[in-house]
Amino acid sequence: MKPSLSLIPLGGIGNVTKNMYVYAFENQYLLVDCGMGFPDPTMLGVDLLIPDVSYLLDKKEAIVGLILTHAHDDHIAGLPYILPQLGTNFPIYGSKLTIGFAADRLHEFGIPARFQELPDGPLTLGPFTINPIRVTHSVPDARHLAITTPAGIIYHGTDFKFDLNPVDGVLPDLQKMAAIGSQGVLALLSDCLNAESNDFSQSESTLKEMFLREMRGVKGKCVVTIMSSNIHRISQAVEAALAYNRKVAFVGRSIEQNVATATKLGFLKLPQPHLINKRDIKNVHPKHLCVLIAGSQGQIGSSLSRAAEGEHQLVTITPDDKVIFASEAIPGNEQNVYSTIDTLSKTGADVTYSDIDASVHVSGHSSSIEQKLLINLIKPRHLIPIGGTYHHMIQYRKNARSMGYRDDHIHLLDNGQILKFDQDRAWVDATLDLKNVMVDGLGVGDVGHIVLRDRARMKTDGIVVIIVPVEQQSGQVRGDIEVISRGFVYMKESQDIVTAIKTEATACLKHRGVVTDWQNIRKKIENSVQKKLYDLTERQPLILPVVMEV
Structure with missing residues (x-):
């Protein structure tokens, strides 16, 4: 069996941010982009999201390089959080401005990196030969990538538009795109964010x-x-x-x-x-x-x-x-x-x-007309819409159908799906179990569903702290139980509720004898008080029992 090429999107599929793609061939790995994403309103206290790179952790020595396509944060700002996980043994390539912005991000964190400017011509990293193509976008000095592999050419066409009157006069290299298309392209990954727009993007x-x-x-x-x-x-x-x-x-x-x-x-x-x-x-x-x-x-x-x-x-x-x-x-x-x-x-x-006033903004992304033009220039066998939400991907597929592409050649992927190619076909071979990796202050990946649930509960229903002094030998309450409420009830006007909390906590400790499992005791107090407060108020504050041995 001939070796196959794999494409593994770790971010950037079905959403607009967190862009990161892995190309794998014979146990060598090329990375493209390393972005961050924005948390949604339910992710209380979370600063940003980054791709889940756990798939790469046992493959660090086999990474041949990382290419950054352009200088937007959803393509470069994950670097300070990802490089400490993957190491800095591989080179990072990008255009002059892209490397400048990326270096700024890493400098803030004191993280070294092997930055190198992308050449105008081909660059070989392991089994991959990368040919950068100049494109226009809302940030200058952006690039597409033609990645030649033993299985065929992949055209990585992330965020772009065809601006024929750019501010700096640097035009997209349509001639180079057409030349690559004439060589026979296996697959095109294309920006699909504005697939629903039928007007040419304004300059x-x-x-x-x-x-x-x-x-x-x-x-x-x-x-x-x-x-x-x-x-x-x-x-x-x-x-x-x-x-x-x-x-x-x-x-x-x-x-x-x-x-x-x-x-x-x-x-x-x-x-x-x-x-x-x-x-x-x-x-x-x-x-x-x-x-x-x-x-x-x-x-x-x-x-x-x-x-x-x-x-x-x-x-x-x-x-x-x-x-x-x-x-x-x-x-x-x-x-x-x-x-x-x-x-x-x-x-x-x-x-x-x-x-x-629609004129105060022009999009940096291609419309359906420009996306179709790119397809015509590249002439790929397979199409993979990226960089948009799912409804953008659906519209991109409709547009591609109108150009004669069959559904089995248009691949609507999810992040984590491993798409394999050989010279004849493409198929989803497996799916990685990717997590939502959240950055909260200096913590990376240590915020999960339970933490977010507790933060949401504190936001809506407040928090109740119950401090219970307990004699270690007898397991009985010794002294007054203290109740602290924040965002739940005004304690001076809710003494009946405070009394109910103390009663429930005391009942959880009756006839205990010597206690060895304090964690279980705290959990029992939490559940009992939680149920009582819901019965009394139909609210569910976060309960934090603190058992103090005396």
Whole structure:
């Protein structure tokens, strides 16, 4: 039997974030991207999500390299959490800007990495030969990858659009795509996020006119929030601000860092005399000021969220101000974004966003027309939609059917499914049991369903702590049981409930004798009190029994 090629998506299938793909051939592994995802509103206290790389932990020495396709966080920001698990023995390749942004992420954590800039021509890593293809997206310096393997060529076509009038003049390399397609391509992995759109994606360069229009006549300051990696959009916002003689300040760690790196690497040219330090905002009259601020996704604790709540030390939103959301919510972030818009609107400021003016944002993703054009250029035998939610994948399949593709050549995968290829066919061979790996502060993967359930219970019903002093030899209560309630009941007005809690806890310890299993005792108190409180209040606070031996 001939050796087969395997594709294993660890993230990026059926959702827009956490992108990470593994290509396996004869026990050698090539990784593509290493992104993070956003937690949903039920994941209380969780900062971000990362791919589950447990499949790779016993294969670390066989990883030949990692390729980063572009500089968005959903493709690079998992590195600080994943590399400590996989080690740093393999090289990491990316374009100049992508490596610059990725290196910034790792520098914050003090993690070394073997970064190398992707060449323009072929790069061989083990059995894989990677040929990068220049593409346009909402972040500059993005790449597609043509991966040649003994089983055939895989075209890894992550996030893209065909912008024929890009801000920096760097066009997508359609000629190279066509040349690769003429060689015979086994499979195309394609961005499918805008598969439901039938209009050609607008050029990023159209946004300068929008900024000029929106800033015209604003009495107060102009506040623009943008994805911090969208360097071309930042550049156009700055140009518009200068046209109205406004000084520009950058506020927010991510946007400040990305602007500094992009400027250093030559991807952003800013008129330094017109830029001010964010700490000088208070010294500039609002009508002469434009603030570019991080937090376009409504992230809790971001600079924009704090400014909206009136809690930012440097930026205050007033009724004379104009706030421009020059971005759209990433699928799954809608609740946070609209909550921030509501809070900003309550300040009296004029808030503009894509729901009321579609021109304030242009997508960085291909429409169905561009996706079909890519299919025609690459001419693959198999199609695999990636980077969208499931309904985007379904629409992509419908579009591919209209081009003559059969369903057995269009593969709608789930994360963890292992798709195998030989020169004749592709099939799902097995499925990995992937976990939702959550990052909470410095903890990676130590937050699971039970922790989230307890946090949800505390949020809705509060917490009750029961401190029980128990004599070790007799197992009986010695002294007063103390009850502490937070978010459940006001104790001074609920003495009957407090008494019921103490009674239940005492009953759990009657006739015990010498106690050796204190964990069981705590669990019994928890269950008994939980049932009693539900009977009394129809609420279920988190119960924390603390048994103190005296």
